[in-house]
Amino acid sequence: MTRWLSEEEQQTWQAYIRMRQRLDAAIAAGLAEHGLSMADYELMVPLSATPHGCMRAKELVGEVCWDKSRLSKQLARMAARGLVDRRPAEDDARGIVVSLTEEGRAVLGRAAPEHVELVRDLFVDRLTQRESMALRSLSEKVIAMSDDRTSLPG
Amino acid sequence: MTRWLSEEEQQTWQAYIRMRQRLDAAIAAGLAEHGLSMADYELMVPLSATPHGCMRAKELVGEVCWDKSRLSKQLARMAARGLVDRRPAEDDARGIVVSLTEEGRAVLGRAAPEHVELVRDLFVDRLTQRESMALRSLSEKVIAMSDDRTSLPG
Numbered sequence: 001m002t003r004w005l006s007e008e009e010q011q012t013w014q015a016y017i018r019m020r021q022r023l024d025a026a027i028a029a030g031l032a033e034h035g036l037s038m039a040d041y042e043l044m045v046p047l048s049a050t051p052h053g054c055m056r057a058k059e060l061v062g063e064v065c066w067d068k069s070r071l072s073k074q075l076a077r078m079a080a081r082g083l084v085d086r087r088p089a090e091d092d093a094r095g096i097v098v099s100l101t102e103e104g105r106a107v108l109g110r111a112a113p114e115h116v117e118l119v120r121d122l123f124v125d126r127l128t129q130r131e132s133m134a135l136r137s138l139s140e141k142v143i144a145m146s147d148d149r150t151s152l153p154g
Numbered sequence: 155m156t157r158w159l160s161e162e163e164q165q166t167w168q169a170y171i172r173m174r175q176r177l178d179a180a181i182a183a184g185l186a187e188h189g190l191s192m193a194d195y196e197l198m199v200p201l202s203a204t205p206h207g208c209m210r211a212k213e214l215v216g217e218v219c220w221d222k223s224r225l226s227k228q229l230a231r232m233a234a235r236g237l238v239d240r241r242p243a244e245d246d247a248r249g250i251v252v253s254l255t256e257e258g259r260a261v262l263g264r265a266a267p268e269h270v271e272l273v274r275d276l277f278v279d280r281l282t283q284r285e286s287m288a289l290r291s292l293s294e295k296v297i298a299m300s301d302d303r304t305s306l307p308g
Binding site for chain 1 (some may be wrong): 156158159170172173176178180220275277281285288299
């Protein structure tokens with residue numbers, strides 16, 4: 001027996017979906033002005049934040065919650081556009097180390113200020129303290145729940 | 155001068171991003187078991203809910219906040235897989251009317267119960283009343299703000 005959503009549950013889920021749609025559309029349009037997709041940006045931010053300027057593909061997978069195949073396709077596209085470099089890990093023959101190229105870092109540096117202004121304007125500056133706390137507590141539960149599910153056998 | 159995010163603002167934005175990543179990953183994996191992508195599902199749900207079983211492409215664009223080119227590529231892929239039909243609108247030579255095929259409706263009918271259980275398990279059943287209210291009020295503000303921006307001249 002499927003437990004379909006009640007009217008109120010449906011409204012809350014739709015509130016999330018609609019918010020996500022608007023944020024995605026606005027953010028994608030903003031990044032596109034710098035020739036970047038949301039997927040590019042999602043990978044470039046953690047790469048730019050590492051102390052050594054590089055990161056194992058394995059760690060990157062954890063950052064973005066993608067499967068390995070999606071990550072390697074996306075990295076191949078970004079390497080072809082000169083945004084990232086990939087090289088074999090020295091201590092692990094099957095491992096890959098990814099870094100931003102100078103060009104990648106420059107593009108990110110140009111895109112980031114406008115991106116942050118947009119995120120402020122649409123989201124961060126709109127949040128009340130109460131909404132911010134609610135969002136964080138909800139997020140913690142969703143993350144814990146989905147990590148539990150992922151680690152279940154089978 | 156870019157107003158970069160404070161530590162606390164960054165944490166709240168990251169809470170949203172991480173929640174979105176986990177939900178996307180889990181939902182995409184669930185739908186993939188039925189051969190559907192999130193984009194497929196996003197279009198199929200409003201199509202299945204219309205009283206006439208069909209919808210103008212223009213209206214669909216409004217439902218998902220995609221640009222026209224993304225919608226028409228996605229519809230072409232779905233038509234090739236037998237999930238939707240597209241036909242010219244009778245009263246508008248340039249308009250397109252989209253409907254689910256019988257096969258599309260059958261696939262959606264098989265995928266939806268598991269999808270809803272997943273949405274419950276990861277999200278809806280985790281929400282407190284307070285979180286639900288906060289999410290709705292935030293969503294309303296984000297939607298109003300992004301609609302305002304979209305309607306700005308230029």
